[in-house]
Amino acid sequence: MFTNGSKYLIGVTGFSAVVLVLYIALVDGAVGGVVALSSIMLAVGLLAGLALFNRDGDVQVGDVAAPANAESVGSSLWPLVSTVGIVAMGIGLITHEIVFLLGLVGLVAGFVEWVIQGWSESASSDRRYNASVRGRLIHPLEFPVLAAVGAAVIVVPFSRIMLAISKTAGAIVFILVGCAVLAGGVVFALRPNLKKTVVIGLCAVGAVGVVAGGIAGASAGKRDQLVEANEEDHFAHKECGEEKSKYFDFNAEAKVSMRSNPTATIEFIGGKLQARELGLNAPRTRITIQKSANISVIFRNKTEGEHRLTLHYGEKEVQEGVVEELHTCTQMIEEGEEQILTFRIDKPSIASEKPYTFSVPGVDDQSIEVFVP
Amino acid sequence: MIRHSNKRNAVRMSKTVRRISAAAAGLSAVALLAGCAKNAPQDTWQPKGPNAQKIDDLQKPVFAIAGIVGIIVFAAIGYALFKFKDRGQPIPEQTHGKPVLEIGMTILPAVILAGIGIFTFQTIFDLAKTDDTEMVINVTGQQWWWEYDYPVQEQYGITDPIITSGQLVIPSGTKVLLRETSRDVIHSYWIPALNGKRDAVPGRVHTLRLEADEPGIYAGQCTEFCGLSHAVMRMETVALSKDDFAAWVKGQLSLAASPTEGSLAQEGESVFLNQCVRCHQVNGLKKADGSPAIAAPEDNVWSGAAPNLTHLMSRNTFAGASWNLLTKQCRKDVWEASSEEFGKRYLAGVTEECLNQTDLRRWLRNAPAMKPMYADPTKLEETGGKYRGMPNLGLSEDDIDKLVAYLATLK
Numbered sequence: 001m002f003t004n005g006s007k008y009l010i011g012v013t014g015f016s017a018v019v020l021v022l023y024i025a026l027v028d029g030a031v032g033g034v035v036a037l038s039s040i041m042l043a044v045g046l047l048a049g050l051a052l053f054n055r056d057g058d059v060q061v062g063d064v065a066a067p068a069n070a071e072s073v074g075s076s077l078w079p080l081v082s083t084v085g086i087v088a089m090g091i092g093l094i095t096h097e098i099v100f101l102l103g104l105v106g107l108v109a110g111f112v113e114w115v116i117q118g119w120s121e122s123a124s125s126d127r128r129y130n131a132s133v134r135g136r137l138i139h140p141l142e143f144p145v146l147a148a149v150g151a152a153v154i155v156v157p158f159s160r161i162m163l164a165i166s167k168t169a170g171a172i173v174f175i176l177v178g179c180a181v182l183a184g185g186v187v188f189a190l191r192p193n194l195k196k197t198v199v200i201g202l203c204a205v206g207a208v209g210v211v212a213g214g215i216a217g218a219s220a221g222k223r224d225q226l227v228e229a230n231e232e233d234h235f236a237h238k239e240c241g242e243e244k245s246k247y248f249d250f251n252a253e254a255k256v257s258m259r260s261n262p263t264a265t266i267e268f269i270g271g272k273l274q275a276r277e278l279g280l281n282a283p284r285t286r287i288t289i290q291k292s293a294n295i296s297v298i299f300r301n302k303t304e305g306e307h308r309l310t311l312h313y314g315e316k317e318v319q320e321g322v323v324e325e326l327h328t329c330t331q332m333i334e335e336g337e338e339q340i341l342t343f344r345i346d347k348p349s350i351a352s353e354k355p356y357t358f359s360v361p362g363v364d365d366q367s368i369e370v371f372v373p
Numbered sequence: 374m375i376r377h378s379n380k381r382n383a384v385r386m387s388k389t390v391r392r393i394s395a396a397a398a399g400l401s402a403v404a405l406l407a408g409c410a411k412n413a414p415q416d417t418w419q420p421k422g423p424n425a426q427k428i429d430d431l432q433k434p435v436f437a438i439a440g441i442v443g444i445i446v447f448a449a450i451g452y453a454l455f456k457f458k459d460r461g462q463p464i465p466e467q468t469h470g471k472p473v474l475e476i477g478m479t480i481l482p483a484v485i486l487a488g489i490g491i492f493t494f495q496t497i498f499d500l501a502k503t504d505d506t507e508m509v510i511n512v513t514g515q516q517w518w519w520e521y522d523y524p525v526q527e528q529y530g531i532t533d534p535i536i537t538s539g540q541l542v543i544p545s546g547t548k549v550l551l552r553e554t555s556r557d558v559i560h561s562y563w564i565p566a567l568n569g570k571r572d573a574v575p576g577r578v579h580t581l582r583l584e585a586d587e588p589g590i591y592a593g594q595c596t597e598f599c600g601l602s603h604a605v606m607r608m609e610t611v612a613l614s615k616d617d618f619a620a621w622v623k624g625q626l627s628l629a630a631s632p633t634e635g636s637l638a639q640e641g642e643s644v645f646l647n648q649c650v651r652c653h654q655v656n657g658l659k660k661a662d663g664s665p666a667i668a669a670p671e672d673n674v675w676s677g678a679a680p681n682l683t684h685l686m687s688r689n690t691f692a693g694a695s696w697n698l699l700t701k702q703c704r705k706d707v708w709e710a711s712s713e714e715f716g717k718r719y720l721a722g723v724t725e726e727c728l729n730q731t732d733l734r735r736w737l738r739n740a741p742a743m744k745p746m747y748a749d750p751t752k753l754e755e756t757g758g759k760y761r762g763m764p765n766l767g768l769s770e771d772d773i774d775k776l777v778a779y780l781a782t783l784k
């Protein structure tokens with residue numbers, strides 16, 4: 001199958017690819033070497049392709065393999081794909097990186113397919129045999145790529161749909177799509193003789209539906225809730241005030257499952273805040289906490305209504321002249337619920353004019369002083 | 374001819390055997406004698422407090438039982454070896470098993486183990502108790518030293534939290550509960566004379582009971598491999614009588630006073646402000662403008678902490694309790710003092726004539742040369758510019774003189 005010259009050149013290509021990978025992995029920051037090695041690899045790869053295509057330019061081999069009365073070969077799609085790739089690369093250079101990369105992928109894929117097809121078509125005069133030769137070489141590459149593309153075609157549009165519709169609608173859509181797939185599977189299983197065109201048609205309708213939905217979803221944008229939360233930075237910021245926060249307090253945890261020996265348990269009992277430090281049994285209003293260590297406390301709300309525990313631990317100059325108050329808090333929890341608060345305080349108490357405190361927002365006269373030595 | 378050489382070989386062989394057995398005997402003698410070493414402060418066989426005593430009370434009978442079982446087993450093997458030695462006798466009749474013996478030999482060890490198990494669990498639960506605590510101390514491990522801080526506990530005169538390092542000071546005869554955590558990797562606190570080990574794990578608080586019967590110093594070391602200088606991450610627990618402890622607390626609560634105007638120590642203070650305060654806190658130290666100097670180890674040290682030096686000279690050792698702040702003789706006076714004398718000597722701290730200048734200077738000159746640390750200024754990329762340990766600050770001998778004079782005032 002492979003002629004001697006092409007074997008040699010393919011070998012050199014592979015070797016230079018390995019060297020390139022090693023070079024990138026081991027020598028960092030040297031761009032010149034990467035350019036040189038990849039140029040070598042590309043050039044040798046091109047030569048390998050040519051040698052493969054024209055069977056080392058050995059006329060005799062070709063003559064024997066393809067006698068004059070051979071069936072003429074079919075037309076090929078791959079030159080077109082390669083050309084589109086090149087054009088896309090050009091467009092990509094002036095528009096967007098993604099277009100360039102897609103073009104590159106198209107070019108490489110088209111070129112490889114083209115070479116393999118050309119090579120296989122001159123293998124013998126039997127078309128069927130030629131196709132099987134091509135398949136043996138290219139299928140292990142084609143199938144995984146096609147499968148990945150197929151999965152992406154389903155996953156990407158579907159995720160766009162789910163982000164666009166509301167949470168309840170999302171659940172319903174999920175159930176409906178699941179049912180539809182199941183129903184389709186049952187039908188195909190019960191009627192194995194169903195016409196191939198019908199099966200393909202149904203699948204195509206499904207695929208088009210998903211893609212169309214995805215496009216619609218992407219253009220509709222994310223649902224308002226997500227957009228708003230993102231804009232107002234709810235994912236990054238805890239809202240530690242007296243008010244219940246729409247996002248931060250959403251779905252508050254009510255029970256502590258990991259009791260990893262917290263340093264203290266802080267209870268809000270009948271409107272009074274008190275702390276019990278591990279090992280010290282009497283309730284206290286001042287606790288000591290190690291500096292620069294991750295510390296956890298449990299907060300239990302034993303007072304009517306919803307409350308949170310907030311820790312204030314000084315200020316920090318985030319920029320020249322911009323001082324930010326440092327605080328963290330639990331979510332708002334109902335009476336009888338509990339939550340863990342984990343924090344780390346980097347400055348000793350003496351660094352701050354105001355004492356560090358635990359408090360319950362909205363309850364002014366109750367606080368626990370936190371001393372950091 | 375052949376016979377001859379065989380004989381010679383045999384002679385040589387027996388010589389080798391003899392040598393090997395002599396060496397083995399020598400080694401085991403050394404090992405045995407080491408067991409009798411007098412100066413073995415980390416000996417697990419000498420409990421000095423009720424918690425260690427509990428472990429001892431458990432392990433001694435277990436060792437005894439194990440020893441008896443071992444002797445019986447070896448005796449049985451020896452008996453079988455001699456009794457059934459091949460003397461050319463015919464092979465005895467072969468039987469298949471002996472159910473009574475087999476069942477018995479299964480049940481007997483199970484019963485022994487269950488018995489040991491009951492006592493073991495009882496001891497484990499006893500040692501995990503926290504509800505009889507009389508005093509708590511936070512213990513924080515980091516590469517490669519221990520920090521201790523004492524939450525406010527008025528009954529002991531601790532009206533403000535106390536912070537120290539290396540030497541843990543406790544009142545004797547008091548049930549102390551350590552609350553251990555770590556700032557970087559897992560460490561383990563172990564004072565063999567006072568209790569078993571307990572890991573200090575980042576993000577968790579583990580408790581360890583500690584109680585010493587008598588005043589004295591009890592040595593230990595980190596027992597969880599924690600990196601480069603694990604071997605010199607030591608610690609000492611110092612037990613003082615209740616009165617002495619109260620005196621110690623009083624001393625620790627005071628702030629560092631500024632050295633007298635124009636003294637060498639005062640020049641040392643300004644070197645300290647320039648070079649050291651970015652990592653080391655000295656409570657009471659003021660910047661030139663009169664505002665309190667606040668250390669920022671969280672920006673300079675990987676673990677986020679460096680020893681608080683306010684009362685450096687109240688401890689006997691430094692840098693993970695691995696080097697002495699006391700000269701040899703003074704250290705001996707403290708360590709070997711009777712339990713009545715001990716408190717007074719310990720509370721004297723490091724006086725001028727007792728200060729071990731050699732090691733302290735060596736430390737200031739080039740700390741990583743004394744204690745291997747990841748503190749090479751050219752290799753800080755991985756740690757985001759932070760040192761693991763104390764770097765070599767390239768101080769001049771002049772500055773070191775001043776610093777030593779200043780540090781000596783931190784009593």
Ligand SMILES: [Cu+2]
Nearest residue numbers: 560595599606
């Ligand atoms: Cu350690």
